[in-house]
Amino acid sequence: xxxxxxxxxxxxxxxxxxxxxxxxxxxxxxxxxxxxxxxxxxxxxxxxxxxxxxxxxxxxxxxxxxxxxxxxxxxxxxxxxxxxxxxxxxxxxxxxxxxxxxxxxxxxxxxxxxxxxxxxxxxxxxxxxxxxxxxxxxxxxxxxxxxxxxxxxxxxxxxxxxxxxxxxxxxxxxxxxxxxxxxxxxxxxxxxxxxxxxxxxxxxxxxxxxxxxxxxxxxxxxxxxxxxxxxxxxxxxxxxxxxxxxxxxxxxxxxxxxxxxxxxxxxxxxxxxxxxxxxxxxxxxxxxxxxxxxxxxxxxxxxxxxxxxxxxxxxxxxxxxxxxxxxxxxxxxxxxxxxxxxxxxxxxxxxxxxxxxxxxxxxxxxxxxxxxxxxxxxxxxxxxxxxxxxxxxxxxxxx
Amino acid sequence: xxxxxxxxxxxxxxxxxxxxxxxxxxxxxxxxxxxxxxxxxxxxxxxxxxxxxxxxxxxxxxxxxxxxxxxxxxxxxxxxxxxxxxxxxxxxxxxxxxxxxxxxxxxxxxxxxxxxxxxxxxxxxxxxxxxxxxxxxxxxxxxxxxxxxxxxxxxxxxxxxxxxxxxxxxxxxxxxxxxxxxxxxxxxxxxxxxxxxxxxxxxxxxxxxxxxxxxxxxxxxxxxxxxxxxxxxxxxxxxxxxxxxxxxxxxxxxxxxxxxxxxxxxxxxxxxxxxxxxxxxxxxxxxxxxxxxxxxxxxxxxxxxxxxxxxxxxxxxxxxxxxxxxxxxxxxxxxxxxxxxxxxxxxxxxxxxxxxxxxxxxxxxxxxxxxxxxxxxxxxxxxxxxxxxxxxxxxxxxx
Numbered sequence: 001x002x003x004x005x006x007x008x009x010x011x012x013x014x015x016x017x018x019x020x021x022x023x024x025x026x027x028x029x030x031x032x033x034x035x036x037x038x039x040x041x042x043x044x045x046x047x048x049x050x051x052x053x054x055x056x057x058x059x060x061x062x063x064x065x066x067x068x069x070x071x072x073x074x075x076x077x078x079x080x081x082x083x084x085x086x087x088x089x090x091x092x093x094x095x096x097x098x099x100x101x102x103x104x105x106x107x108x109x110x111x112x113x114x115x116x117x118x119x120x121x122x123x124x125x126x127x128x129x130x131x132x133x134x135x136x137x138x139x140x141x142x143x144x145x146x147x148x149x150x151x152x153x154x155x156x157x158x159x160x161x162x163x164x165x166x167x168x169x170x171x172x173x174x175x176x177x178x179x180x181x182x183x184x185x186x187x188x189x190x191x192x193x194x195x196x197x198x199x200x201x202x203x204x205x206x207x208x209x210x211x212x213x214x215x216x217x218x219x220x221x222x223x224x225x226x227x228x229x230x231x232x233x234x235x236x237x238x239x240x241x242x243x244x245x246x247x248x249x250x251x252x253x254x255x256x257x258x259x260x261x262x263x264x265x266x267x268x269x270x271x272x273x274x275x276x277x278x279x280x281x282x283x284x285x286x287x288x289x290x291x292x293x294x295x296x297x298x299x300x301x302x303x304x305x306x307x308x309x310x311x312x313x314x315x316x317x318x319x320x321x322x323x324x325x326x327x328x329x330x331x332x333x334x335x336x337x338x339x340x341x342x343x344x345x346x347x348x349x350x351x352x353x354x355x356x357x358x359x360x361x362x363x364x365x366x367x368x369x370x371x372x373x374x375x376x377x378x379x380x381x382x383x384x385x386x387x388x389x390x391x392x393x394x395x396x397x398x399x
Numbered sequence: 400x401x402x403x404x405x406x407x408x409x410x411x412x413x414x415x416x417x418x419x420x421x422x423x424x425x426x427x428x429x430x431x432x433x434x435x436x437x438x439x440x441x442x443x444x445x446x447x448x449x450x451x452x453x454x455x456x457x458x459x460x461x462x463x464x465x466x467x468x469x470x471x472x473x474x475x476x477x478x479x480x481x482x483x484x485x486x487x488x489x490x491x492x493x494x495x496x497x498x499x500x501x502x503x504x505x506x507x508x509x510x511x512x513x514x515x516x517x518x519x520x521x522x523x524x525x526x527x528x529x530x531x532x533x534x535x536x537x538x539x540x541x542x543x544x545x546x547x548x549x550x551x552x553x554x555x556x557x558x559x560x561x562x563x564x565x566x567x568x569x570x571x572x573x574x575x576x577x578x579x580x581x582x583x584x585x586x587x588x589x590x591x592x593x594x595x596x597x598x599x600x601x602x603x604x605x606x607x608x609x610x611x612x613x614x615x616x617x618x619x620x621x622x623x624x625x626x627x628x629x630x631x632x633x634x635x636x637x638x639x640x641x642x643x644x645x646x647x648x649x650x651x652x653x654x655x656x657x658x659x660x661x662x663x664x665x666x667x668x669x670x671x672x673x674x675x676x677x678x679x680x681x682x683x684x685x686x687x688x689x690x691x692x693x694x695x696x697x698x699x700x701x702x703x704x705x706x707x708x709x710x711x712x713x714x715x716x717x718x719x720x721x722x723x724x725x726x727x728x729x730x731x732x733x734x735x736x737x738x739x740x741x742x743x744x745x746x747x748x749x750x751x752x753x754x755x756x757x758x759x760x761x762x763x764x765x766x767x768x769x770x771x772x773x774x775x776x777x778x779x780x781x782x783x784x785x786x787x788x789x790x791x792x793x794x795x796x797x798x
Contacts, residue, residue, distance in 0.1 A: 025578055026578050026580070026583065027578065027580050028578060028579060028580060029577055029578045029579060031578065060580045063580070064580060111623070111624045113549050113551070113552055113553060113556065113620050113623060113624075114549075114551055114552060114553040114556075114610070114611055115610075116551075117549040117551040117552070117553075117611070118547075118549060119546065119547065119548060119549060119620055119621070119623075119624040120546065120547035121544065121545075121546050121547070121624070121636070122544075124547075125544075125545045125546055125547045126545060128547050129545055129547070145520065145521075145524075146520075146524045146525060146528060147518065147519065147520050147524055148517075148518065148519035148520070148523075148524045148527055148528070148660075149518060150512050150513075150516040150517060150518060150641075150658050151550065151641055151658065152512070152513055152515075152516040152571075152613075152643065152657060152658040153512055153513060153516070154512060154513040154516075155595075155596050155597055156595040156596060157512065157513075159590075159594050159595060159596075159597070160595075164590070164597065165587060165590055166587075168576060168583070168586045168587065168590075168597070169575075169576050169578070169583055169586075171575065171576070172551075172573050172574075172575060172611075173573065173574050173575065173599070173604075173606075174571050174572065174573055174613065175571075175572050175574070175606065175609075176568075176570065176571060176572065176645040176647075177567060177568050177570070177645075178428050179424055179425050179426065179427060179428045179430065179568070179647050179648075180427060180428060181425070181426050181427060181459045181462070181463060184425065184567070184568055187567045187568075188564060188565075188567065191558075191563070191564055191567075195558050196554075196555040196558060196559075197554050197555060197558075197608055197610075198554055198558070198563065198567070198608065198609065199607065199608055200572070200606065200607055200608070200609065201607035201608075205572075205606070207572075207574065207599065207604070207606035208598065208599055208600040209596055209597065209598055209599070209600075210574075210597070210599065211513070211514075211596075212513055212516070212571075214551075214573065214613075221512050221518055222518070224510070224512060224518075225510045225512075225518040225520070237520070242549075242550055242641065244551065246575040248575075248578050249578075258551060259549050259550065259551045261547075
């Protein structure tokens with residue numbers, strides 16, 4: 001392995017550094033590691049195999065950096081609320097995320113099934129489901145009705161919503177073997193008894209035109225289910241589902257998993273109804289941080305799109321404050337985004353022909369709780385001994 | 400389209416007919432429809448496109464029929480318990496599954512996202528989560544601790560357990576695009592604005608060696624999480640997860656979906672501990688049928704394996720009564736298998752080196768509740784008006 005380093009312009013906001021850390025893996029398969037230093041100006045260091053064409057890789061990385069950093073200085077992220085957390089007296093500094101994962105693994109509470117996919121038991125499972133229950137209860141108090149969301153979505157659904165055009169690289173595509181008696185035998189015959197992977201090369205499959213993609217965001221299947229409706233009042237729905245994003249080399253621990261659990265709240269209605277509901281969702285963010293005594297912030301944010309239109313889209317989101325995130329403090333290093341509140345305007349309602357009974361197109365907004373990341377924040381800030389947690393969190397795990 | 404018909408031997412058990420209905424789609428891509436009549440002897444009718452090579456298809460279908468029906472008569476399925484259901488007075492005959500789906504769709508409670516993947520709202524969502532809650536409570540009463548199970552499993556996990564060698568055709572394989580700046584642009588450029596499917600042909604992806612398969616059975620990821628342990632007593636775990644099977648043309652309605660929800664209970668321990676727990680699980684089957692007043696049976700059953708070893712494996716399962724199913728009556732037509740109880744012997748413990756502290760290999764068993772199918776059974780037997788349901792079920796949806 002060798003490394004390539006580049007000095008960036010000064011004044012790069014923290015969220016842009018984080019976006020570079022995550023997205024530069026997508027520049028080229030030769031990128032095996034990405035580091036972005038915290039000094040100003042920052043240095044990007046790329047790890048790649050010895051034989052890599054340096055000139056070509058450098059050109060590609062610089063082009064992607066330029067796209068991702070364009071127009072960024074103009075619209076910085078804004079903090080709208082800050083929670084100091086439980087009184088600091090006697091409270092240790094938050095455990096870094098890798099230490100949390102190490103502790104939970106050593107106790108047998110977390111085991112990795114696959115890079116980015118985990119089994120939880122013990123206190124980790126109790127906290128995960130306790131928080132999910134709390135978020136579901138919060139949603140019901142906001143008047144949301146339960147909706148059951150699948151994870152297997154039609155490719156057409158994600159094309160129609162515009163998701164795949166911008167995020168094809170993050171897709172977890174699903175395919176199957178084609179039906180054929182001889183193919184079945186050939187597959188079984190070719191499988192060594194101690195195989196650890198399958199070789200489907202040369203078999204007839206649906207991979208070229210995969211019929212399904214795993215849900216990348218919990219609200220995606222909600223709108224097709226409302227297609228063609230004319231709403232007589234605001235529709236408020238809430239569901240739990242697993243979401244899936246392929247994050248390449250950025251896949252890491254509980255903070256950036258390939259499979260993660262989401263409790264989602266969605267509202268569709270008139271522009272005014274949706275705006276009022278969005279304000280209720282922002283109030284929920286503040287209330288939950290306070291209730292659990294977690295140190296964190298609510299900030300305006302942008303989605304980490306990074307293909308050609310991304311910088312412009314980010315500026316658009318930030319300038320109109322379309323997206324907010326709950327960020328939990330993890331001590332040194334960046335915080336983790338544990339929930340987001342998003343205004344969609346009439347984007348989804350246009351795509352799925354969802355209108356208002358009185359005329360006009362509906363608007364929508366949503367909130368997603370990333371449950372695994374809330375668990376990470378709790379273990380980082382309060383440690384692994386449940387007796388040392390705030391009472392509000394001890395109640396959550398006690399059911 | 401044209402049809403080919405074959406008369407089968409007489410005396411074919413009902414579960415074998417059902418297995419043929421489901422599995423003959425796997426013989427050849429030309430098979431577009433499979434019907435197996437209920438008379439004795441039964442007739443199989445295959446629908447296929449006009450241009451199909453009849454001789455070749457006939458040979459393939461007959462070969463698969465022979466494999467699936469070999470040795471079958473010897474070990475018929477045995478009914479171990481039968482629940483008459485609520486008193487029949489004034490109770491209408493069960494609604495057929497297609498009528499149930501039509502009714503639920505008309506009320507807006509079920510909408511199809513993709514063939515075999517559904518969104519639920521209204522009474523359907525309330526029943527689904529109410530039953531899941533009931534089954535989870537039942538598991539806790541049996542002493543099971545919560546485990547959180549992912550759906551994205553490593554291909555290696557399903558090879559090591561032996562699942563893929565027998566069931567590669569049912570796999571939902573997951574892949575991603577390889578990291579490449581130019582590939583991203585090429586994909587986006589090739590996407591027509593009104594695309595309804597993606598064409599990934601010619602792009603560099605991981606499809607030939609897919610790294611993940613969607614969980615086909617909820618217990619699969621439990622055993623790797625216990626790998627290497629030496630148990631000092633029985634381990635009882637319970638988790639909720641979504642499972643995925645590609646069922647080709649047999650995919651149909653709520654009874655045979657591609658994605659479905661499972662509440663799972665797993666026990667690992669000594670042979671005697673596992674045998675005792677399995678008996679508790681069988682008692683649970685009876686109790687739940689009675690509690691909800693559902694008409695159904697508990698029967699010995701076999702997995703619908705159908706490649707070369709399948710008939711022998713089925714005979715093995717039936718003769719040793721390794722598998723039981725809860726079958727709910729759906730009126731005319733076959734019942735739906737809504738739960739299964741399975742003895743694994745030391746199969747999984749051998750594969751994952753799970754031992755007993757006192758020496759020897761552990762044994763295991765599991766029970767899975769197919770929640771969507773319980774919902775189908777309830778709507779079929781009691782209709783769509785919650786006021787007409789038995790009190791025990793009204794309590795389930797009331798939370």
